[in-house]
Amino acid sequence: MSVSHSTWPVVLMPYNLPPWLCMKNPFLFLSLLIPGPSAPGNYIDVYMQPLVDELKELWDTGVNTYDASTKSYFTLRTSLLWTVSDFPAYANLSGWSTKDSFDGTKEREGPPRSLTGEQVLAELKGFEIKFGKLVKDNPSLPYNWKKRNGKTKDHLKGCRDLEEMGIRHELHPEPLSNGKVYLPPACFEMDKKEKEKFCNVLKEVKVPNGYAANISRYIQVKPTPKMLCLKSHDNHILMHQLLPVAIRNILPKHVRSVIMKLCRYYRQLCSKVLNPNDLFNMEKDIGKILCDLERIFSPSFFDVMIHLSVHLASEARLGGPVHYRWMYPIERYLGTLKSYVRNKSKPEGSIVEGYLAEEYLSFCPLYLASDVETIHNKTSQNHDDGGDDTVLPIFCMHGRPIGASNVVKLGYDTLAIAHSHVLFNCSEIDFLQTEHLNILSHQNPKKRKCDIQHLHSQEFEDDDITEPNLLLYKQIASNQVDEDMTSRDNRITSDIETLANGPSEVVKKYKGYIINGFRFHINDVEKNMITQNSGVIHQALTSSFSSARDNDPIVVDVTYYDVLKDIIELKYGDGKKVVLFHCDWISSGSRIKVDENGFTTLDF
Known part of the structure; x- marks a missing residue:
């Protein structure tokens, strides 16, 4: 369609739904469709009545x-929590203009006090509502402010304002002999080389599959470095994740540190889980951040949108996580409504017809059998097979491979290492570790307890598993099976015996795997891809022997950063299998550092 036609949908969103269903397409109700071709403006309340x-x-x-769950009737009631709209519509709906009004007066008072619900009701008591546009002779509606002095760009007039205000002398315009004016560069400006470096970072960036669009398509490096046609969600990702990375070696430290703090503020604000105590601290921090920004950017930068940052943390404290109130689901839904238009001369009729057809497809499948794939039970892109609950959890693989497999034969040492990791992670044979500790203690009676623990950890985790050790594990597991054959479940004893017999030396290797809704690729596959899914992060509790006192090691929390090198499927008896990720990992040492900007850098 074109910009000359404006259609306004009004959508209701029920919030008493699980997070994975709330604000999703099947649960958005198109209650009104205000026709075009022009926007309703302040007459929107007439349509809303x-x-x-x-x-x-x-x-x-x-x-x-x-x-239907209790097979009884009840009285359904609803309450309107809030409205989600852009700022022009916000002004039309509330009657309060969102434009700025500057008269040159210096504001020296503190922030206004927040009103309670009772105070808001008291102020609205007796408020006269007149549908349609505001009338000039109604003294109770003094909201038609006008924007007087809101500049949005740094230009000659903005520099003249700095000169008139007597501030930021280094940015005052300098007249030249030829009659032109020289504008000194600001500390946040980048030259052409810096812009090329900035755009190159964004051009080469890779994000996980499904996280964001391919932002590199909108980045131009040659002949003039610039960004083109970014969508709102692209700017969201840029602000939260990519901008701090792109500027960390370009802008001066006092400039980039403030910008990174602002990006960190928005990233923390848009988290799926919010801590009320953190929100109180964020309310204090944003004021300091904006004050630091005022020392860097010109006053024309600080319009109403920048000022809104002050209120976002308090709004999140009152309303909860922001992803229930932002515009991204609405914008995606607007794209769905636009796709319904088949006759561009009748866009509203096409939208209504397409919406009703979509509703039929949503309600009718509720009466079909559960094994029929419908809009309600269709599998996602990164679904797994659910695993097999009839076997031990170590054999119950909740995942599925991507692409064809490559059958190879492993050497005995490599196979022993892989099998030892399987044994170490099998919770059903925790007795294996206990027995191994007892054997080590018997073989090394003069060693301290922490030394025995260290030796045990090395033999189970390190890459020096030898043939005698592997046979020892197998013997221990077999003995436990013989002892507990009468007391244990036949299924468990059979699986433990299968585990004790070890895997086949012929294994399958894959280049990709989907597990728990996440997609992984080995590092070699991603060289020619626009996404990156080889990164693995794992937090675990481990024993520290370096700072151990007496005989007991200290348990510490360690974060492991991994790059996925290989995906191996081990085959055990009776068709059972275990999939292992072979990674290059870093947990500590000189190859992991935190730079001055707070970035964790890894050298793989």
Whole structure:
């Protein structure tokens, strides 16, 4: 369609749904469709009046509704929590203009006090609502402010303002002999080489599959470095993750540190889980961040959108996680509605027809058998096979390979290492570690307990598993099977015996694997891909022997950073299998550092 036609949908979103269903397409209700070709403006409340009446009815009297789970009726009531809209629509809906008003007065008072719910109701008591545009003779609606002095770019007039205000002398315009004016560069400006370096970082960046769009398509390095046609979610990812990385070696430290703090503020604000104590600290930090920004950028930079940052943390403290109120699901849904348009001369009719057809497809599958794939039970892109619950958890692999396999034969040493990792991670044979500790203690009676633990950890985890050790593990497991044959479940004893017999030397190797909804690729596959899914991070509790006192080691929390090199499927008896990830990992040492900007850098 074109910009000359404006259609305004009004969508209701129920919030009493699980997080994985809330604000998803099947649960968005198109309640109004305000036709074009022009925007309704302040007349939008006239279109909204029937919907408001229905919402009032649902709040006051409710609707008799059948509950299929309890097979009984109940009174369904609804309450309007908030509205989600862009700022022009916010001004039309509330009657309060979102434009700035500057009269040159210096503000020296503190921040305004937040109003309580009772105070808001008291101020709105007796408030007269007139549908349609504001009338000039109504003194109770003094909201038609006008934007007087809101500049949005750094230009000659902005520098003249700095000169008139007597601040930032290094940015004052300098007249030249030829009649032109020289504008000194600001500390945050980048020259052409710096811009090329900045754009190259964004051009070569790789993000995990499904995390963001291919931002490199919108980055131009030659002949002029610039960014083109970024979507709103692209800017979201750029602000949260990519911008701090791209500027960390370009801008001066006092400039990039403040920008990184602002990016960190938004990244923490948009987390799926929010800590109320952190939000109180964020309310204090954002004020300091904006003050630091005022020392770097010109006053024209600070419009109403920058000022809104002050209120976001307090709004999150009142309303909860922000992903229930932001515009991204709405924008995706607008794209869905646009896709319904088949006749561009009748866009509203096409949208209504497509929406009704989509509703039919949503409700009718509820009456089909569960084994029929529908919109409600279709598998996601990164689904796994669910595993086999009839065997030991070590053999119950909740995942599926990607692509064809490569059958290879492993050497005995490599096979022993792989099998030892399987034994070490099998919770059903924890007795294996206990027995091994007892054997080591008997063989080394003069060693301290921490030395025995260290030796035990090395033999189970390190890459020096020898043939006698592997046979020892097998013997221990077999003895336990013989002792507990009468007391243990036949299924468990059979699986433990299979585990004790060891894997086949013929294994399968894969280049990709999907597990727990995440997609992984080995590092060699990603060289020609635009996404990166070989990174693995794992947090674990481990024993520290370097700082151990007396005989007991100290348990510490260690974060492992891995790069996936290989995916190996071990075959055991009776068709059982275990999939292992072979990684290059870093947990500590000189190859992991935290730089001055707070970035964790790894040298693999």
